[in-house]
Amino acid sequence: MSCVNDENFVAVALVINRSRDGPAFVFHYPSHVSALSNLADKAKDVDAEDVLFERLSQSSGAEPAPEPSENRGAIRDDHYVTESGSQVVPWEHVAGFPARDLAGILTPARSYHKKLFQLSLDPLLCVSYPIHVPENGKWKKPKKASKAKAAKDLDEGIAPDEPNPPVRVTKAEPSKEKAKEGKKDETEEEKRSSMTMFNLVFFLNPKKHETRELVDSLYSNIVKKVNKAYQYSQQHSEFVWKESKRILAAKDRAREEKKKMSALWKELTQNSSLAASMREIYDAVSQNRIATLHLDTVDGILTPSVQIPVPLFVADLPPEDDERHRGLWLTTANAFLSQDALEEPGFLDRNFALLLTDDEKKIVAELGNDRDPTASSMAEFARLSKPTMSFYQVGQSNTLTLDQVRKYAQHFIFWRRAMAIPPLHPRDIYMVSPNCDLERLSQDAQDWQTAFPLAPPLPTFLAELSVMPRPYKFITPSKAHRPLYLRMLAWLMRGGWVTQLCTFAYVVVWPEILYEVDYEIEAEELGVATSSVDGTDTTSIHTAQSTLDGQSTHSSLTSPPPQLPSQQQPQQSQTQAQAQPNMPNPSTTSAAEHSAEMARLERIAMKAHRELADKATAHARKVAPVATTNPSLNEAPHLAGLTPHIIVDPKKATGKESRYLSAIARRFKDEEHRSAWQLMCKYFDGRCALERIALQEDMKRKKTWTLVTILRP
């Protein structure tokens, strides 16, 4: 599912640098990494230019790139001696490069400390997160700060998005610590002069278009975390350095003994938990599993886990050729969640249930092996949770608190043991998912038969679900069959075979309502205008008249200034101008300006007055709105020009839209229906599935549907 696979993830290698002896290539896994061929890439380059050209270029053969000669092709398992007499050791060439040179180039300077180091040696791409010794030359942190800091380091390093960190340090023997204290002085010098950095490098061979995505997901999920875990073990017990010394010594011996590479690798992965952890990283990550490391340090066993999280669902149909997302659960349950909904307390608890991705008994048994006290309540959670029960409902039981439920659910989902789905319900409609993976049909049909021997065969059942999607309970033969049929549904859900068909609603405002509200608003505007006749409006009319007088008698200076503040301005400037004749503004112009201004204002006032009057008459002539029982069918002539209006989000409706909503509310005669409308209309935003209202409002499904049907004209 994820983009990492054993084709683009070539190997993992540990490189260290030492202050005296310089860089060393400690270990790599898998053992045999042959030189990657450049040719494939070249051909790809050509075809990027021209698809038709592809064939041509392949038949003629692309020009081979210059390549360091001796080591082309597969790596041998045994040692051999060249003509010149030098011994060729199989593990001293990795991916076509001499391991010695790789060690040199993969030990970058301190400025790369805890930063992305991405080096491409075409076609090999190396990605890592180099860790350097602190400036003082000692890996071990000063005792005081070490504990808190290290714990923090580990937390952020290994599992930032995970409820309880999977690392459990089992203190093996506290006495060892003391024993070491004694030897401290002599090891002091050794520590300062030994390993100066280590670097766990991931060798990749990505296709051009996937490079960035591959590097990003591997770097943030795996590379960083593993290197940090190694750093933790190094800080606490010199783990990386001690193991590296052992591995290098074993390699030297094997070189002398001419031991076969496969034998040496087997030995190393058995004897060194560092080598074994690298094997686990490669095997698990390239297969897209969760890698669980066991670092057997002197202070106890560290067991960090790392993984690239898998997507659990897709929100929209992926394109036909997108194989990575085929077969995933198709749902908008997560994608349509608005920020408001997420912030609303309890929203997720009510809308989601836990669907275990594996057999319940198996998971409970796995947890049973763990002596951790939380494991038993987690097992309890796995037993209690049903895909038909929301987290909220599980939390209602007396055994677990809602907080525990949330925490465990997150834990299960992160570690790929479960997914969160909207609770299954027989009244809901489930149909064959357009994203289901038909390639799996023959295998899954067999598994289905084993799991439900008495049920109809899988193809028949899928046909039943898909031909005419309808509520699931109509597919169930009788009420007694219901639990079994819900289990079957959960099985199908897990395999991505089915998806819920949800209904979404929007509020449509019919012309009748539009007209009614518009009519009301108009009436109100007119009402405001007429009711204030004694107030502002009359004065404005009045002023207009007075200025008219002033103008006609040319007694502009004495005419009382109209109340409007804008008019006082010219009046004043005019007086000033007259008092100071030396001003450039001749008074005659001011007088003319003033009268012009007066005339303009008067015209505006007249016009407004006339318009208002016209409006009132027009309004009076309009057909008064009539409320019919079924507004959607009202085809009265006065509604002809109006098209229905869709309210996109009733929660955020303002102004006219909110008036439409209350106008609609008034139409409900029944008190209960009216309050149902007030309650539910916020869900008619096209994002909240109507199927979820019952969960959200804690109502019976049947009741909800009846109400929704009534609200629908």
Place this chain on the structure above:
Amino acid sequence: MIQGIFYARFFPQEGPKIVAQAPPGCITSSDGQRPPLVDFDVLQEYIIPRQAFCNRYVTINSPDGKYTILGYPVVIRNPKYMRNEFIFNFGLLVEAECDQTPYERVVRCLAETFAEMEKQNEYLSLSEAKGPDGDGSRRPIVSLLEIVKEDLNNYGECMIPVDEASTINMKLFPHHTNPPAVQGWHVPVAKTKFNDIIDPTWDITLQKVVAKIDGVSDVRRIAHEASVSLDLAKIAIRHLLYYDTILLLDIFFFGSCYAPRPGIHDFIRNVDGIVDECASYVSHGRARVSNYLLIRFMAAFAPGKSVKEWIYIHREMGFELMSYIDIRRFVQFGVIKGCLYRVHKYVVSKQYLASLASGQSKPLAGGDPLQKYTDGCHNMDQIMTEQNLTNDQVMERLKTLPVPRGDISVFYK
């Protein structure tokens, strides 16, 4: 964007050094004023690496994660050089975020051209002997680099005469991923006006195929009508797909089902005027259909409801859809814009499926040609185009398959 371009060289005495760079001071400080964009002391071991890593494309990110250096260190072995080798690298400095694939060709081209020029007439080593300004007859390398950078950044290509004999021609090509395989039952729809861009120098097969793309015909039909073999028609169409000049849709039948996808909400909300766009695409004849009606029509699609049924339902409500809109265009608009998806029909034989799972039988060589389609992995469009049958004919033929009663199921997804 190329932020910097440089020519680095290994000197037997001084070690790796930047000989020329543009803009000045981008890799190593030249005037001591502006700090360089990257730390050359840290990066030099990747610009001039050990010989095992030379003669290949090498890239490295800067420690701050802002830039990437793209280079191609070259070693030329010859006894005439001091220490018998000449090592150099022409590299680019680009932002780490930008798409680096187009620049790979540029770096390879620079390395190949200058390696060849050095081999033929010691272009690089001679210019050094004569000092930084050259002998006056040739352009100094630094100005050459400057032009390469400017032209590639501004025009995406460059054509620079280096000396009497050689010219550097380079162009940045965007990287497209390989398009999916084209199938006989796909319907190509043009996104570009082919008539405006086609010219007689185009491949003849491609010209024939392009002429038959009408947004209705499937690939098989196009191949037939263009008198081109189906395989060649598929390649030609894939070629058009690579350049993003067409889209692939399904065959339109009135008997097929279409169902809404999440994109339908954008249609209802008329995001970016999508409904108005739809109206002008589908309206025919008299009046433009109101947005409200278009939204209502679009939202009325559902799984389990064929286009035919969808038309009947609207007819009962008093809307004769045919006279308002072009139904095929309306459906195609919905599919293209992600409002609708086609619900495909599949047939599966339980007997055949079981035999596949157990690996007992492979499709019989002389068996019924329809049998191989009954594993549920082939949709009806495929069966129809490959077998040249209609839907009804296929269903009739399936009845005659020698299987137990009730063995064949039909499902939709």
